[in-house]
Amino acid sequence: MQRPEPPSGCGDRPTRRKARREERRDAILEVAKRYFLEHGYAGTTMSGIAASLGGSKGTLWSYYASKDLLFGDVLDRVTEVFRQQLGMALHRDAPVETALVTVCAEFLTRLTNPEAIALHRLVVGEAGRFPELGRIFYERGPQRVHSLLSRYIAEAMARGDLTQDDPDVAANVLSALCLAGHHQKLMVGMIDCLPPDEAEDWARKAVAIFLRTYR
Template sequence: MTTQDSPPIPSKREARKQDRRDAILTVAQDYFLEHGFAGTTMSGIAAKLGGSKGTLWSHFPSKEALFAAVLDRAAKAYRARLSQLLDPDGPLEQTLRTACRSLVEKVTSSEAGALHRLIISEGRRFPQLGQIFFDLAPQNTRLLLAEFLKGAMERGQIRPADPIDAARALMALCMSGCHQQMLIGRLDRPVPQDIAADADFAVDIFLRAYASPA
């Protein structure tokens, strides 16, 4: 990478501002998960932070914007990880198995489970929550996976099809086991063997459905 390609080093002021923003998001995430969206107030978060409400409002203009930022930070971190796993030069089946295990592991984490329950329980009263969540998390993950699958189709590794639909099918298969059981309260946390089994199940069915024509 050349010097001009390197990102600029933030000033001390910018670094402090980013650190403050990260601290707000960490506290806000815990607060949302503990109190729900309806039970969360900007005043409550400001009190938890130990600062003024004005400082919080200077970073985030509304509770909805703060919730979106909490989701966006978590989603970006996961997409960065997933993009590294989706290696177009690696063997397709193994790459998909690794990526799907990562996805099942992510959606069955305690943090993701609590967030899903929040969205489900409060989605009727606050329909914007579902849209924010879908746009920043499942939708962006689907697009990232679709881009990888599009490349696999172009390389002849799987049959040509709509890559968005293919990504949707693969994600749905991944979430049909442990994740579904967690959402309805039949499972607390899956063990690694169950996560691997869910991923293998999803990839096996997906590759049969999207196998290249002989």
């Protein structure tokens, strides 16, 4: 349990401390994320987080001087998931239908997983009081997905694979079709998760309807 690291590293002197600190910060964010997503902003207590963390309140405050600051960092961390979402596979060499079905199924799967729903609820619930929160979320989440889709659709239109039209509108239509019905039910808690295979099935239907108009 001693430091198993060569003492040669002299570029970052207090390296062991810093590493531990990062680790701890990570743990804090993880716990806080759980709390915020589960109980909302107002429903989350710093004392609760501290307790759940095992450590003392003093420690927590030494990392985050206020609830607001902690909330900010948690948001940063949570929207990271959405940033990765950008990595969604939009195979430009596959046939349009295949590419769209794949991306829609992926989109639907990600947007309907419990954590995404919890985040969505949190954002929507607090959007009235933290306008910034809504903006940040939108720009990092829906907006990027929209751009991605829109760009792909524009290219497909240019290639002649889709009929010429406003690609922005088309992208909106496609994502709306994807979420139709399911998302709202999830958001208000009428269902807890998507039935298995439903993402794939519905993606096919959505794309079919989309192509009926755009091809």
